[in-house]
Structures are given as structure tokens and as C-alpha cells.
Amino acid sequence: MDVKAAVAFEAGKPLEIATVQLEGPREGEVLVEIMATGICHTDEFTRSGADPEGLFPAILGHEGAGIVRDVGPGVKSVKPGDHVIPLYTPECRECEYCLNPKTNLCQAIRTTQGKGLMPDGTSRFSFEGKMLHHYMGTSTFANFTVLPEIAVAKVREDAPFEKICYVGCGVTTGIGAVINTAKAEPGCNAVVFGLGGIGLNVIQGLKLVGANMIVGVDLNNDRKGWGERFGMTHFVNPKEIDGDVVSHLVELTGGGADYSFECIGNTTTMRQALECSHKGWGESIIIGVAGAGQEISTRPFQLVTGRSWRGTAFGGARGRTDVPKIVDWYMDGKIEIDPMITHVMPVEQINEAFELMHHGESIRSVVTF
Numbered sequence: 001m002d003v004k005a006a007v008a009f010e011a012g013k014p015l016e017i018a019t020v021q022l023e024g025p026r027e028g029e030v031l032v033e034i035m036a037t038g039i040c041h042t043d044e045f046t047r048s049g050a051d052p053e054g055l056f057p058a059i060l061g062h063e064g065a066g067i068v069r070d071v072g073p074g075v076k077s078v079k080p081g082d083h084v085i086p087l088y089t090p091e092c093r094e095c096e097y098c099l100n101p102k103t104n105l106c107q108a109i110r111t112t113q114g115k116g117l118m119p120d121g122t123s124r125f126s127f128e129g130k131m132l133h134h135y136m137g138t139s140t141f142a143n144f145t146v147l148p149e150i151a152v153a154k155v156r157e158d159a160p161f162e163k164i165c166y167v168g169c170g171v172t173t174g175i176g177a178v179i180n181t182a183k184a185e186p187g188c189n190a191v192v193f194g195l196g197g198i199g200l201n202v203i204q205g206l207k208l209v210g211a212n213m214i215v216g217v218d219l220n221n222d223r224k225g226w227g228e229r230f231g232m233t234h235f236v237n238p239k240e241i242d243g244d245v246v247s248h249l250v251e252l253t254g255g256g257a258d259y260s261f262e263c264i265g266n267t268t269t270m271r272q273a274l275e276c277s278h279k280g281w282g283e284s285i286i287i288g289v290a291g292a293g294q295e296i297s298t299r300p301f302q303l304v305t306g307r308s309w310r311g312t313a314f315g316g317a318r319g320r321t322d323v324p325k326i327v328d329w330y331m332d333g334k335i336e337i338d339p340m341i342t343h344v345m346p347v348e349q350i351n352e353a354f355e356l357m358h359h360g361e362s363i364r365s366v367v368t369f
């Protein structure tokens with residue numbers, strides 16, 4: 001079938017709207033009509049060429065929501081008409097990883113997913129007879145996409161697509177990092193680096209668990225109001241403090257953060273996040289993804305003296321199990337999504353959404369088809 005897609009033909013170039021061809025679902029696969037998709041900084045990371053796993057040409061996008069329109073042989077858990085959120089972290093419930101309660105990183109299809117292919121090693125997308133790569137197993141920058149059955153979470157039908165698409169990455173990643181990864185306790189002190197689409201959800205998660213001090217760090221002063229809107233208690237702009245930001249944060253938190261979260265993807269702030277965590281017990285959680293060739297460093301003494309450096313993907317969430325619950329939390333008013341979706345636009349304007357992100361003017365842009 002012909003589908004409308006925003007195609008990344010080359011690294012570093014704007015996306016191009018094109019009519020591309022999509023094959024129907026094969027065994028264990030589903031065809032989903034994407035109704036809305038958010039634009040996460042990870043899409044920009046890959047579009048820019050910084051992603052060591054980036055493949056071109058590709059259909060990017062991993063924060064979508066839509067409706068199942070067809071299923072391949074053997075599909076049992078969803079049917080045409082079901083509302084779903086695509087999962088870049090699938091949940092097969094059978095692999096060694098799914099069976100280990102310590103991780104959400106289902107590995108059932110990770111190898112082919114990283115090669116931009118479906119689990120059978122082929123692509124469903126093509127343009128003018130030439131193969132296009134899938135992306136993160138989701139490719140939501142198209143009005144139809146094909147996904148493995150294990151990579152869709154069935155959600156309630158009264159939830160609006162333009163809002164719940166954000167649960168497909170940002171909301172779950174931020175809140176999940178607090179609840180599933182850090183397992184932050186009521187009364188904890190936390191520092192959040194980067195108050196964008198992910199960091200604000202970390203703040204929302206910290207507020208939910210009853211954190212005491214929630215310090216936000218960002219270079220953009222406009223983010224102060226945004227952080228406060230979701231529960232931030234203190235704001236630090238590193239450009240506006242005298243001296244070293246780590247010492248400042250350690251002093252502000254009375255000895256260091258119980259938990260710190262890096263939501264930027266910058267190896268310098270990753271180090272600062274670790275080093276502002278509390279001696280003896282502080283845990284620093286890396287959420288941001290850093291470009292090809294970049295590495296983190298610190299004095300080993302930071303770890304010897306009891307700080308832990310950790311990381312999280314998709315907020316430690318098991319998608320088919322946890323995503324429907326997070327949608328319920330939103331629908332029940334337990335968490336907020338609407339104010340963070342600052343821009344909604346047709347897919348034809350998708351490059352403007354990337355510009356808004358670059359200029360710090362959006363929290364989340366959502367495109368519709």
C-alpha cells in the first residue's frame with residue numbers, strides 16, 4: 001500500500017514528505033495506522049548523524065499511537081480496531097531478559113531492530129523500489145507502519161491519540177526512571193539535569209513519589225517556570241552561579257542528591273550529575289543518549305565513596321504491561337500530559353518541530369497525519 005511518510009534520506013538533512021510503499025503484516029506482525037506521533041530528542045540525535053546505530057534512508061519516529069488495521073498469521077493479543085502504542089522496547093515475556101525481574105530490556109528482536117529490519121530480517125518499507133530502514137522497531141513518522149505483535153501495547157479506546165502518543169517514550173521514560181529505576185522514596189532530595197520533554201516527566205515522577213527537594217538544572221531560564229509547574233522546588237542555571245556547579249548543588253541539597261537524573265545526553269553534565277549525588281549512597285541515573293565516540297569519565301574515588309552510576313531505557317518499563325497503566329494514570333488525572341504538548345502540527349510541518357526543539361521553544365511537538 002501507499003503511505004505518507006517523513007523520510008530521513010540522509011544524515012543531517014531535513015526529513016522529506018514522500019509517498020512510500022508498505023507491505024502488509026507477515027506472521028506475528030501487525031499493521032497500525034499511526035494517528036499521532038511525538039518528536040523526541042532521540043529522533044533528532046539519529047537524524048543528525050550522531051547515532052552510531054543510525055541507518056539511512058529510514059523512517060524515524062518512536063513516540064506514536066494508533067489503531068490496528070490488520071494482523072498477520074498467528075497474532076493473538078491484538079485485533080483490528082484495537083488502539084495501541086508502539087514499543088521500541090518490546091515485551092515478549094519469554095526471553096531471558098523478560099524472565100529476569102531486574103531488567104525491562106527484552107532482547108527477542110533487538111538484533112534485527114538495530115539493523116533497521118523486521119524480525120525476519122527484511123524491511124516492509126520501500127521507496128521507488130529501494131528498501132527503507134525501519135527505526136527503533138517503530139517508524140512512527142508514517143501514517144501506517146508494521147510492527148511485531150510483541151512491540152505494541154493495547155490501550156483504552158477513550159484516550160486521545162494526540163496526548164497518549166507521548167506515553168510511547170517521554171512520559172514513561174521520565175516517570176519510570178523515578179519509580180522503576182531509582183525506586184525513589186518519599187522525602188528524597190533529587191537533582192534533574194535538563195528540563196525538556198524527559199526531565200519534566202522526571203520531575204512529575206518525583207512529585208508523585210513525594211520527593212522533598214527537586215532541583216532542576218538547565219541553561220534555558222524559560223525552563224524554570226516549566227519545572228515549577230510540575231513540582232520543581234529549586235532552579236539552577238549553571239551560567240548564572242558563581243563557581244563550580246557541582247559544589248553549588250552539593251551545598252544546596254545539604255550534602256548531595258539522593259538521586260540525580262541526566263536528561264540531556266551531554267557527557268559533561270553526566271559527570272556533574274554523578275558528582276552532585278550524595279557521598280555514601282547517592283545514585284545517578286543516565287537517561288540522555290550521547291553521540292558516537294563520546295565517553296563518560298570521573299575519578300573512581302567518586303564510586304569508591306559510595307555513589308552509583310546507573311542508566312535506564314524507557315524508564316525501566318515493560319511496555320505491554322506498564323504502558324496501559326500509565327495511560328490509565330493520565331485518564332484518571334494522576335499525571336499530566338496536556339501542558340507539555342506545546343505544539344501540534346500536520347506531518348508536512350515536521351521539520352518545524354525539529355526547529356522548535358533546537359531553539360528551546362517547545363517541550364513536545366506532536367505531528368498528526
Ligand code: NAD
Pocket residue numbers: 040041042043045169170173193194195196197198199217218219220223238263264265266269286287288289290312313314315357360363
Ligand atoms: P529536550 O531537547 O526536550 O530537552 C533537553 C533539555 O536540556 C533542554 O531543556 C535544554 O535546554 C537542556 N540542556 C541542553 N544542554 C544543557 C546543558 N549543557 N546544561 C543544562 N541543560 C542543558 O530533550 P528530551 O526529549 O527531553 O531528551 C533528553 C535526552 O534524553 C536526550 O538525550 C534523549 O535522546 C534522551 N532520551 C533517552 C531515553 C531513554 O530511554 N534513555 C528516552 C527518551 C529520551
Ligand code: AHE
Pocket residue numbers: 040042043051052053054088089110169289290313314
Ligand atoms: N542507538 C544509540 C543508543 C540509543 C539509546 O540508548 N536508545 C534508548 C532509547 S532512547 C528513546 O528516546 C534505548 O532504548 N536504549 C536501549 C537499546 O537497546 O537501544 C547508540 O548509542 O547506539
Ligand code: ZN
Pocket residue numbers: 040041042043062063169170
Ligand atoms: Zn524517545
